[in-house]
Amino acid sequence: MSDQDFILVDEEDKERSTENNTEKNTGNNTGGEDGQPDRDAVTESPSAGTVKDEIAAAEKKEEDSEDEYEKICFICHRPESVTGKMIELPNHITVCPDCMQKSFDAMTSGAVDLNRLMNTPGIQFLNLSDLENMQPRQQKIKKKKEKPKEFHQLDIRKIPAPHKIKARLDEYVVGQEYAKKAMSVAVYNHYKRVAAGAADDIEIEKSNMLMIGPTGSGKTYLVKTLARLLDVPLAITDATSLTEAGYIGDDIESVVSKLLAAADNDVEKAEQGIIFIDEIDKIAKKQNSNQRDVSGESVQQGMLKLLEGSDVEVPVGANSKNAMVPLTTVNTKNILFICAGAFPDLEGIIRERLQKKTSMGFNAELKDKYENDKDILSKVTVEDLRKFGMIPEFLGRLPIIFTLKGLDKDMLVKILKEPKNAILKQYQKLLALDEVRLDFNNDALEAIAEKAMKKDTGARALRAIIEEFMLDIMYEIPKDDSIGEVIITREYIEGTGGPVIRLRGQEMPLLG
Template identity: 65%
Template sequence: MEEKMEDNNVHGSDGEDTKKEQEEYEKFCYVCRRSEQVTGPMISMPGSMNLCHDCMQKAFDSVTQGGFDLSKIPNMPYMNLNLNDLGKLNSQDFDIPKKQKIKKRSDKEAKPEISLKDIPAPHVIRQKLDEYVIGQEQAKKVISVAVYNHYKRVYLTEKGLTDEEGNVQIEKSNILMIGPTGSGKTYLVKTLAKLLDVPLAIADATSLTEAGYIGDDIESVVSKLLSAAGNDVDKAERGIIFIDEIDKIAKKKSTSSRDVSGESVQQELLKLLEGSTVEVPVGSNQKNALTPMTSVRTDNILFICGGAFPDLEDIIKERLKEKSSMGFSAELKDRYEKDSNILFQVTNEDLRKFGMIPEFLGRLPISVTLESLNKDLLIRVLKEPKNAILKQYKKLLELDEVQLVFEEEALEWIAEEAMKKKTGARALRAIIENFMLDIMYEIPKDPSIGSVVITRAYLDKKGGPFIQMRS
């Protein structure tokens, strides 16, 4: 008797462990793949299958309407399967999709709240950005204030202080970043997300198409954020989504076919930018019958859209030249031809002419323009940031116990070459990689080398680097 009691206790503890383990997973219907939060309580079937009441009702309807035909049920994976065979689904002949683990909190479990002390002040955000990003003073100031105000809005929303009883409601403020390639748009957002310790998803607008066409659906950007948050919905709903190359979804000026990757994508993005609840796939960018779905609210997600907007300068110049008139106070026609920072004079009218629809621009109330990097800024980019390119190479050679030194004239040569490529800070690494190849190859050969000085003569191919041996 005692042995049987012990066995019962063991089985009882195992059952409780199994039950707890099952509670960690959210149930999904095996047919329609909707979650239990959407469909309500599900019916558990043999073989670890769960069916919602809607799909079960369709199965019974197919039986009562003249014969049992599972092919009438959409997305049913086994068309010729009989109900008597459901108990055999654990065999190796059938592959049952594994359940995706989704972190969901019960009603009793307290949701982690954000406090005002957790939100860094704008000057603190600006100081941290200064450690990594050179220049772009106005952009860093605008972004710091916008992010600070956004997370104060999140705090008020979660505290329930933005109800309709007379309290002031703070509207959502998304950001539009305009700047030439290599000016630091993506780098700014990455540094910002690291500072705030929030999940960040970087999506490329070039792959987005209207729903139903080949490419990524609009909801895929939210799915990437959910993945970056470890499938934690609450954490994802406070994150940041950066949509790069936003200028590539501009409305086509003349097309005879449907614009499935232009204006229609802007129309689909409106609901995400404004704030809505969307069903997104978990662990995949594509929706299908075997991918679990979950609901994510975008009300408190900060959207930052960035793009280089090529040829926008011509639109701005055309508008500014219209102001020219005759007389002593007239503006010269070529006044704006050599202005490298003409993007600072951009208006919503210019963006509409470029191909962005007014509704889309209205949901990006904060616009910031990044300046193109000149020679002095490129030299600072090489030396000053915490993870500057020169510091990276110096660290690599320190592992070989070799000191790396760059002359100021050599840095000027690198900056001049980078400006010729017209790709901003991205050109710096390509140039340094080119002339550092031989040095990184030869130095490990001779352990007696103590230091290497990069000179302008070496970069101009008129000499070699200055090498000092160990004493």
Template identity: 65%
Template sequence: MGESDKNQDEIKENPAGPEDKDQARDDDQYEKVCYICRRPESKAGTMISMPGGMNLCHDCMQKAFDTVTKSGMDLSKLPGMPYMNMNLNEMNLNQPGMEIPKKQKIRKKADKQPALSMKDIPAPHQIKARLDEYVVGQEKAKKVVSVAVYNHYKRAFLGGKPEEETVSGPDEEVTIEKSNILMIGPTGSGKTYLVKTLARLLDVPLAIADATSLTEAGYIGDDIESVVSKLLAAADNDVARAEKGIIFIDEIDKIAKKKQTNTRDVSGESVQQELLKLLEGSTVEVPVGSNQKNAMTPMATVNTDNILFICGGAFPDLEEIIKERLTKKSSMGFGAVLRDTFDKDPNLLSYVTNEDLRTFGMIPEFLGRLPMTVTLQGLDRDMMVRILREPKNAITKQYEKLLAMDEVRLVFEDDALDWIAGEAIKRGTGARALRAILEEFMLDIMYEIPKDSNIGSVVVTRPYLEKSGGPLIRMRG
């Protein structure tokens, strides 16, 4: 037998060449992803492999066949629909615009996360200590959030099922329920930043949604279920993890009941009404991997009984409502309350009641499902200076790190920080004003310093900020 015959026999025994073997070995390390719903094989189940390297899950394949069967249409005849043709082997997929995109590769997860144990649950003081590293002041708000999250961890540890949430006593069973939180504070006081910091520090899924885009079902905008859809995405489409997660709804004051309107209030009171079922606990159908509901998008059923909801808002003009209620007493006599008594009270929001919130435009049923109300203080000059200095990721430390990459040391004088804090108070936008001011004055420094490699340090002085002088620059050596 000649050499050619031997080669033919080897080819018959090993039809796959060395490149195919390497490709097959590489594919074993990755999951197949459905071409339509983009779910990996670990979520959607076994895939159906099509010619051209395209994979479809059973759900999407069934929906495609159902659509074709019900409509009686031959989708392969429609322009722009080459992949619905069942005779893919006869098509020339190398034509321009006809290529099938390469399949997305997702690495298979090695092992599941270990089950949560009682020893792993951080105590409230530990959660607050971590928050103290990033958030200045707001002691009561941090304490309330720490306790709420600690109790939420306990519910997660107990499994989240009603029968497992009962603590047997001598004659009764106690069911652990969640306590949703309403955070009220002026703009720039740290409501959203507090929750975002919490998201980085904790292991439970956390989603941050904006109430301004929510509308009543059937109108343009996001449905109420989109809030839960974001949490499901944060939990990697794991329904069990999402049902123990935390949802923060920001700008909750923007869905207050509109006053003196003759049109349908589809983004105000109606949204409050539809949020009731989520806050109380219900089962909702949400799309997986998308915010749009359609026939081709797989749906998941999520129970919100054990999802902790934190709602936050600035509630502008709420202070005027509180002040009006507090000064309703007699304005004559020795016990009279003067009208300007609360004008300069920095903690005026701490006197808030449900009556004030109802006057603002929140419906009683909505407030009843947010039993814990915590107010954040407005920032004064001293707190502004502390925000510039103390947090781990203070904005001054961010600039110091940026210049350290150019081997330049950046220093802020105490008088300069005090001037920046005073200027931020005048702008009235809270801690956000600090970054705006620093961005303005650091622009020239960040532009000029890299020009000269002999510069060793820069000191930001108060005269430079007052535009009566310049920064103090020291050369190397």
């Protein structure tokens, strides 16, 4: 708005004020011949208390708001409060991100022929000074004053103790006792550290974790369950998609962007969340490579500051940085990082180290023991991980290292039926909605576990196996209201028979 516009506004205000004063004087002089006010013209005045309340409310409203002028898009004429932050061009021209993106897309896609555009009559006479005169006038708006954001510090008394965290994990996760205990203590110490802050000279280091375990041992499920129990935002990413900045793939900082999205773009909440990076063994340093390792050692180097704690600029509401997307800063100092991987060749490195002193004589029996040791991963050391390809600086920022055991048949059977949200309980709930009871023989559960063991993918195979043999049952049941109970047998799992179907008071095989 120009100075002339402000002058005009002031003149209008003066004229309006003069008219109001004239009306007031006229009203005050209204009366009879004796100078007394006309009784018919007298109105009941509001009480003094009401007037004071109105004045106080008006002053409060004025304090909470302030006049500001809002920028308008040159193309679509929408205000900045609707479009988001405007892009400023020379000569005070403003364009919203949407219109700028559409214009850019139209020009780069070939929809606009610039040669023909320049030959359009009159186009050569258009310049930026002309556009300035065409720019929509800024709007005057009432904008509420932003109140300072309160920082909600964690209360140490509200952080569950390790035994309580483990007890909750026990309800959902079968086995892996050592892993659950180690994770419970690490999480408890981490959030105590966050709650304590930097109150004294002793700075407590972060309890970032590294989980090592075979495929399907429950690494991801354990972290998901933990985040749900603690009610903190969780971001899960795959290390195989990460590359050094500037190369094709996800930047290392993109994991923080995912966490911010999981926290509904609440920076304070995101800064107390958990980031889980799976397949971390895939970014191990490549051996004997002369080329730049953009998806291995370089990624480890790039993650060092992130793990330790640093300010990261991330886009709000988008996965990648863009000129059209606003950025915000997230500090990773209090974000808990949990890395996990199967480390398939790590067992050989551990055995080689343990067998160096058992190559001959009476130690031969010990050598055979290591060869057949199914729990060999639990004997891992930092040196073993370094030989695998993880750099020392990276391992130094993951002080809590623990392993998960591979799942045997008994553990798979327990996973099927014991957790709160066990797979069998989920299918029983589905059939209960059709008023049908679903039961499994113990032999059937063992047959399912045996099939899963052959697939060598751990607990991941269980749902696929159950879904396969439950398909026909879930298809047939809604067609027949007389079915009251379905019993799954080993014969049905192995394909040599069918399930037992009980009607109302009857027992006879209907499927298979």
